Amino acid sequence: MNLFHLLPFVVIAVITLAGAVAAATLSNLVHAALSLVLSFLGVAAFYFLLGAEFIGLVQVIVYVGAVAVLIVFTILLTRPLPGARKGRNWAGVFVAMAVLAGLLWALHGTTLPASHPLASNALTVLAVGQKLMTAYVWPLQAVGIVLTAALIGAVVLAMEEKR
Amino acid sequence: MIGAGILKGMAVTARNFIGSYFEADRLTTIQYPEERDKISESYRNFPFLVYDGDDPDAGLRCTSCKICEKECPPQIIYIVQDRDEKGKALKHPKVFDIDISVCMGCQICVEVCPFDSIKMDKSFELSKPERFRSLLLHKSDLAKSNSYYHEISPTQATEVDEALAAAAAKKKEKAKTP
Amino acid sequence: MINGLDQIFVIAKGLLLSLLWWAPAWVVQVVSAFVNIAAVLAVFLTLFALISVFERKILARIQNRYGPNRVGPFGLLQPVADGIKMLVKEDIVPRGADKVVHFLAPIAMVAPAILALGVIPYGRNMTAFSIDAGILFFFAVGSATELSVFMAGWSSNNKYSMLGAMRAIAQMVSYEMPLIVTVLPVVMIAGSLSPDRIVDAQAGYILGLIPKWFVLTPWGAAAFLLFFTASLVESNRTPFDLPEGESELVAGHMTEYSGFKYATFFMAEYFGMFAVSGMAVTLFLGGWHAPTAFLQFIPSWIWFFSKLSVLLFTFIWIRGTLPRIRIDQTMKLAWTFMLPMAFTCVIAAAVWHYAAGGILGWLESLAIVSLVYAGLSQILGARRNLSVRIYRFAE
Numbered sequence: 001m002n003l004f005h006l007l008p009f010v011v012i013a014v015i016t017l018a019g020a021v022a023a024a025t026l027s028n029l030v031h032a033a034l035s036l037v038l039s040f041l042g043v044a045a046f047y048f049l050l051g052a053e054f055i056g057l058v059q060v061i062v063y064v065g066a067v068a069v070l071i072v073f074t075i076l077l078t079r080p081l082p083g084a085r086k087g088r089n090w091a092g093v094f095v096a097m098a099v100l101a102g103l104l105w106a107l108h109g110t111t112l113p114a115s116h117p118l119a120s121n122a123l124t125v126l127a128v129g130q131k132l133m134t135a136y137v138w139p140l141q142a143v144g145i146v147l148t149a150a151l152i153g154a155v156v157l158a159m160e161e162k163r
Numbered sequence: 164m165i166g167a168g169i170l171k172g173m174a175v176t177a178r179n180f181i182g183s184y185f186e187a188d189r190l191t192t193i194q195y196p197e198e199r200d201k202i203s204e205s206y207r208n209f210p211f212l213v214y215d216g217d218d219p220d221a222g223l224r225c226t227s228c229k230i231c232e233k234e235c236p237p238q239i240i241y242i243v244q245d246r247d248e249k250g251k252a253l254k255h256p257k258v259f260d261i262d263i264s265v266c267m268g269c270q271i272c273v274e275v276c277p278f279d280s281i282k283m284d285k286s287f288e289l290s291k292p293e294r295f296r297s298l299l300l301h302k303s304d305l306a307k308s309n310s311y312y313h314e315i316s317p318t319q320a321t322e323v324d325e326a327l328a329a330a331a332a333k334k335k336e337k338a339k340t341p
Numbered sequence: 342m343i344n345g346l347d348q349i350f351v352i353a354k355g356l357l358l359s360l361l362w363w364a365p366a367w368v369v370q371v372v373s374a375f376v377n378i379a380a381v382l383a384v385f386l387t388l389f390a391l392i393s394v395f396e397r398k399i400l401a402r403i404q405n406r407y408g409p410n411r412v413g414p415f416g417l418l419q420p421v422a423d424g425i426k427m428l429v430k431e432d433i434v435p436r437g438a439d440k441v442v443h444f445l446a447p448i449a450m451v452a453p454a455i456l457a458l459g460v461i462p463y464g465r466n467m468t469a470f471s472i473d474a475g476i477l478f479f480f481a482v483g484s485a486t487e488l489s490v491f492m493a494g495w496s497s498n499n500k501y502s503m504l505g506a507m508r509a510i511a512q513m514v515s516y517e518m519p520l521i522v523t524v525l526p527v528v529m530i531a532g533s534l535s536p537d538r539i540v541d542a543q544a545g546y547i548l549g550l551i552p553k554w555f556v557l558t559p560w561g562a563a564a565f566l567l568f569f570t571a572s573l574v575e576s577n578r579t580p581f582d583l584p585e586g587e588s589e590l591v592a593g594h595m596t597e598y599s600g601f602k603y604a605t606f607f608m609a610e611y612f613g614m615f616a617v618s619g620m621a622v623t624l625f626l627g628g629w630h631a632p633t634a635f636l637q638f639i640p641s642w643i644w645f646f647s648k649l650s651v652l653l654f655t656f657i658w659i660r661g662t663l664p665r666i667r668i669d670q671t672m673k674l675a676w677t678f679m680l681p682m683a684f685t686c687v688i689a690a691a692v693w694h695y696a697a698g699g700i701l702g703w704l705e706s707l708a709i710v711s712l713v714y715a716g717l718s719q720i721l722g723a724r725r726n727l728s729v730r731i732y733r734f735a736e
Binding site for chain 3: 028030031034037053054057058060061064065066068069072073076124125
Binding site for chain 3: 164165166169172173175176177179180183184189190191192194
């Protein structure tokens with residue numbers, strides 16, 4: 001493992017983890033949301049490092065451009081409950097530990113490839129598109145229907161409130 | 164059709180834009196101070212004193228009758244009558260001050276003057292660096308010649324001159340016949 | 342024709358990099374990237390300065406007056422005066438403002454705009470960073486702009502800024518859809534997401550006279566108009582400048598910014614304008630290709646910047662023509678008119694492509710676009726009551 005491959009990985013990892021930790025621990029909600037955006041960008045950087053540029057760019061468009069804006073609007077339009085800050089959330093700690101255990105077990109179970117970058121052909125948009133349209137066309141249509149249903153549901157919800 | 168109105172509007176603005184390079188009435192800006200707009204003859208700003216002839220002091224038409232001082236609404240005219248060595252009053256002002264920082268240009272002093280000696284000036288580029296002393300105009304600042312009056316208000320000046328000449332001729336007529 | 346003048350910048354950069362013959366390859370790569378960045382920044386900062394004064398002069402001529410003409414010949418040094426003014430202004434941060442976010446918002450606004458300028462081909466072999474998924478990169482950084490608008494509005498601790506920011510984000514998110522969907526037919530026909538490939542797909546001339554630009558096809562013309570309108574919204578330009586309208590919201594999300602930070606927002610707006618105009622030229626107007634075959638001796642970068650100037654002039658022209666649109670009218674326009682028209686362009690492009698360039702395909706494509714346009718105009722226009730207004734209380 002030479003420096004060229006290790007250094008970017010370490011830098012991006014530090015930024016992503018710092019953003020995630022800040023998002024979990026900061027008391028100011030908007031600051032936490034913006035740190036989460038930083039960790040999203042870190043994940044996108046990981047995708048670029050792995051050579052999956054399409055996924056990285058879609059990560060930016062979807063997460064930073066849409067999900068982060070959604071989170072931020074939610075924070076704005078809702079008010080924090082008064083007096084909900086006392087004591088530790090032991091149930092949450094337990095769930096977090098359980099999830100961590102599950103992820104560590106999954107990590108232990110996978111065989112990682114050798115430390116040099118993959119020598120396969122890069123993930124081009126063309127390859128993704130061809131796979132989507134041939135082998136994975138039914139999941140694609142199903143996802144489309146789900147998204148359309150969500151869109152129509154959102155419109156119906158918003159319309160009813162106006163009346 | 165959606166967008167038809169926008170295209171019509173854009174045609175109007177395009178005509179304005181291109182026309183501003185060729186037609187004079189599509190670019191009516193007068194670039195002050197290099198160019199100045201024409202001032203109409205009835206424009207007035209602050210008053211000045213008219214003198215006939217060459218001597219700005221002796222030729223003053225003002226006889227210090229003090230009517231304008233009395234009639235001025237903000238009371239900004241200050242006149243001191245001239246006296247000769249023996250103390251007799253002369254028909255000449257020694258001091259004639261107008262405070263143009265207060266003057267509102269109402270022209271009442273011009274209307275009541277029986278000798279056509281105070282008239283309205285047209286200059287407006289009078290800004291001074293300090294507020295009080297330099298905007299108090301004295302007799303020497305206010306005295307301007309009759310030829311200057313002809314320049315700025317030719318019609319009025321000619322009427323005044325004719326009226327004065329007619330009055331002088333009538334006085335001479337009266338003096339001739341006992 | 343590839344002549345020396347056309348490739349003058351490429352040759353100059355090559356000469357500059359040959360000074361580093363002694364360095365390892367990665368150093369040359371890094372330096373090459375820096376030279377590209379410096380060139381893009383230099384060109385667009387100058388263009389920003391020029392456009393700010395030309396905008397004022399063109400708006401003035403539309404409004405029957407001179408623009409700024411005191412500073413320098415024809416007022417062309419006005420940006421210098423404006424820059425000095427912005428730099429010496431006191432930087433006021435409101436007391437209740439969130440200092441870190443307040444500081445980062447202008448930077449987060451201008452960084453995506455400059456990033457977007459990096460993927461546009463400015464001439465033959467003159468793209469700053471030739472990425473394979475360049476169009477996607479462009480839209481990815483465009484979507485990062487919305488977050489910075491929110492940061493600006495929220496950190497100012499000001500109701501009007503927050504309102505302006507919400508409206509700006511609503512506008513920008515709504516118009517991302519038509520913006521991206523209108524690019525879809527171009528990507529479909531060109532078969533690539535790379536701006537260079539898309540420009541190459543528009544090379545060639547029919548009979549040596551008519552260029553094969555996408556704007557000269559029925560679906561391309563409609564898509565270009567939709568893309569242009571959506572880009573007006575994305576850069577918060579009149580008539581869609583409600584988020585920063587002076588009479589409504591002071592300056593919207595930019596209210597609490599003074600001095601250099603305001604200048605940064607201003608710059609970010611203009612850079613956004615340049616980026617989308619550049620992308621419109623690349624996608625629809627044939628990039629750096631000449632309009633006819635015999636005009637190819639003029640360098641490619643001159644063609645690109647001429648087309649860019651025409652689009653920027655149109656931006657300014659529209660600003661001088663139209664009044665501001667209300668936020669609900671803006672939303673209605675996006676979702677009821679522009680999105681259906683955008684999808685129609687996709688279908689029309691597919692029809693045109695599968696007719697393999699025959700005249701029938703052209704006519705069918707034109708018919709689809711015109712019919713949907715006429716239909717939408719009828720449906721959307723019929724909702725408005727255009728009858729004579731009856732005044733009940735005034736005599």
